[in-house]
Amino acid sequence: MRNALPVAAILLTLTACTASTASEEAKPPLQPGLVVSGSMPMDMSGDAVKKADPPATTDSRAFDNLKKLVGRWEAPLGNNKTIVDTFQTFAFGTAILAEEWVGGQQITSTVFYMDGAQLRADHYCDYLNQPRYVARTSTDPSVIDFEFREATNLEAHAKHFHSTTWRFIDADHLTQDWRIEGSPKGNSTVHLDFVRKAQAG
Numbered sequence: 419m420r421n422a423l424p425v426a427a428i429l430l431t432l433t434a435c436t437a438s439t440a441s442e443e444a445k446p447p448l449q450p451g452l453v454v455s456g457s458m459p460m461d462m463s464g465d466a467v468k469k470a471d472p473p474a475t476t477d478s479r480a481f482d483n484l485k486k487l488v489g490r491w492e493a494p495l496g497n498n499k500t501i502v503d504t505f506q507t508f509a510f511g512t513a514i515l516a517e518e519w520v521g522g523q524q525i526t527s528t529v530f531y532m533d534g535a536q537l538r539a540d541h542y543c544d545y546l547n548q549p550r551y552v553a554r555t556s557t558d559p560s561v562i563d564f565e566f567r568e569a570t571n572l573e574a575h576a577k578h579f580h581s582t583t584w585r586f587i588d589a590d591h592l593t594q595d596w597r598i599e600g601s602p603k604g605n606s607t608v609h610l611d612f613v614r615k616a617q618a619g
Contacts, residue, residue, distance in 0.1 A: 476555040477537035480562045483586055484514050484530050490616040491592060495520070503612060539564050547571040547578050560586040576600035590614040 487505040495501050502519040514530040525544040530537070537553035548571060551564035562584045569578060580599040586592055592612040599605050 475535050476557075476559075477535055477553055478532065479559055480553055480555045481514075481530065481532055481537050483559060483562075485511070486589070487514075487516075487592065488618040489614060491612040492615050493594075493610040493612040501610065506618070537562075538567070541579060543579060545577050545579070546575040549578050549580070551581070572600075580605075 484505070485507060487503075488507060489505060491503040491505070493501050493503070499520060504517045504519070506515050507513065508515055512531060516528040516530065517524055518526040527542045529540045531540075532538070537555065539551045539553070541549045541551065543549065547569050549569040550567045552567045554563040554565050555561075556563075564582045564584070566580045572578060577598065577600045579596045581597045583595045584592065585594075590613060592614075594610045594612065596608045596610075597605065598608065
């Protein structure tokens with residue numbers, strides 16, 4: 419003969435199962451995409467992950483100094499003439515255009531830009547050639563030496579500006595020294611003392 423469970427024990431078991439089911443149904447449903455774990459949720463949106471700015475280099479600081487030249491500058495020449503330099507940024511600030519004017523006529527243009535971590539300058543000259551320079555910066559942020567890298571049309575027009583040194587005296591004064599090579603008269607240097615005449619408009 420089988421041993422029958424007491425009626426009280428059976429009722430107690432059924433009551434416990436019913437309570438457990440009701441507790442599970444009372445829990446709120448999981449939101450789509452929510453992972454339940456012991457760690458804090460991670461925000462993977464674009465605002466949460468930001469790239470750090472690259473560290474400033476000597477060349478990049480020199481490029482920033484060139485950007486401060488934006489505006490109009492003047493330097494005296496011989497024969498009561500004045501050379502005018504204008505500077506403006508373009509291409510979303512990734513390049514600087516410098517133009518030289520004498521007597522209302524544009525004579526040269528120079529484009530300054532960064533090539534990776536290196537500051538470069540391409541000069542379109544009234545000597546009918548196009549020297550290209552690379553900056554040789556020093557620990558002195560007020561001085562930039564541009565050394566000759568290469569040039570086009572140099573075989574046909576040997577006289578050219580082989581290098582140039584720029585010195586930032588203060589916010590309104592700048593000197594430029596341009597070394598001329600390839601001339602039948604020999605090498606020489608043109609020194610210019612610039613004074614700011616107008617800020618960027």
